[in-house]
Amino acid sequence: MEKQLFDVAIIGGGPAGLSAALVLGRARKKVALIDEGRPRNAVTREIHGFLTRDGITPSEFRRIAKEEISAYPTVSFVADTAVSIAGTDSRFQIETEQGQSFTSKKVLFTVGMKDRPPSIPGLVEVYGKSAFVCPYCDGWELRDQPLVIITRGAELMHFAPLISGWTNRFTVCTNGPDELTVTEREELKRNQVPLFDSPIRHIDSSDGIVRQVVLEDGTTVPCRGIFFKPELVTGSDLPKRIGCQITETGAVFVDDFGKTSIPGIYSAGDAASQMHQAIAAASKGAFTAAVINNELNVEAWRRN
Structure with missing residues (x-):
């Protein structure tokens, strides 16, 4: 594989990368999909909201996707991690952790985002389960259940009305100062939302199912589920290291066509969007793949 010139190197094998590989494979482009096999949703039991695949496990989703893509012989799956990229548009050199080397005309980053949960004792045990x-x-799955929402400030005032569509039985634990205005606290009170700003001591659970959230002031909040706001970090710092422009939220900056600030390099999916759903990532992956394919075709056409 080392001596081949690929049309596109896709870095990241989640829904966006797999969808892009399918589109490019069907467009008869030579593709190397490089993925380390550690997806963001590995802790979750099921994927939801993806038409025809609602409730599927992440591992089964990937298995089916790879099986479908394998029908197109120009797509190669590489179980490795890209660690460096050099070169310019039409000839990029990608080096991997295992010492492999790939040359590609275009690069598509679909590295996703990773959740970095807050450091709350007991949260790891329930993350992805309840x-x-x-x-x-x-x-x-948690409709009409008593829940605890762990977030604060502006994010809380966005999330509270949102979660009310699934249950009106929720309590907010801000795990420290709530960062709210008097008006915002009154809004929560009008909607009968209990609010606690004491730090969280720990989360009690049994077999991954939360039973209660225990606060430092001794308050206990019984619940059957939790929604929390994690810190999001890109699945790889490679886009930033090679000079791609990064947004204030940590995402890779792209234009309406998935193009980054570096000619010939694209990004799609969670790493380049605020819409962090599997189906949205797959859609963006497919769209950006079509943009790349068109650019490759136009470049070849103009060389004739």
């Missing part, structure tokens, strides 16, 4: 970050992904 503690989640996205109600569109997991709200249905």
Whole structure:
């Protein structure tokens, strides 16, 4: 594989990268999909909101996707981690952790984002089982249940009305100062939302199912589920290291066509968007792949 010139190197094998590989494979482009096999949603039991795949496990989703893509012989799967990229548009050199080397005309980053949960004792034990970050992904399973919401400030005032569509039985634990205005506290009170700003001591659970949140002041909040706001970091710092422009939220900056600030390098999916759902990532991956394919075709056409 080392001596081949690929049309596109896709770095990251989640929904965006897999969708892009499918589109490019069908467009008869030679693709290397480089993925380390450690997806963001590895802790979750099921993917939801993805038409025809609602409730599927992440591992089964990837297995089916790879099986479908394997029908197109120009796509190669590489179980490795890209660690460096050099070169310019039409000839990039990608080096991997295991010492492999790939040359590609275009590069597509679909490295995703990773959740960095707050350091709360007991949260790791329930994360992905009864503690989640996205109600569109997991709200249905916790509908009408008593929940604890762990967030604060502006994010809380966005999330409280959102989660109320799934349950009105929720308590907010801000794990420290709530960062709210008097008006915002009154809004929560009008909607009968209990608010506690004492730091969280620990989360009690049994077999991954939360039982209660215990606060430092001795308050206990019984619940059957948790939604929390994690810190999000990109799945790889490679885009930043090679000079791609990064947004204030830590995402890779792209234009409406998935192009980064570096010619010939694109990004799609969670790493380049605020819409962190599997189906949205797959959609962006497919769209950006079509943009790349068109650019490759135009470049070849103009060389004739």
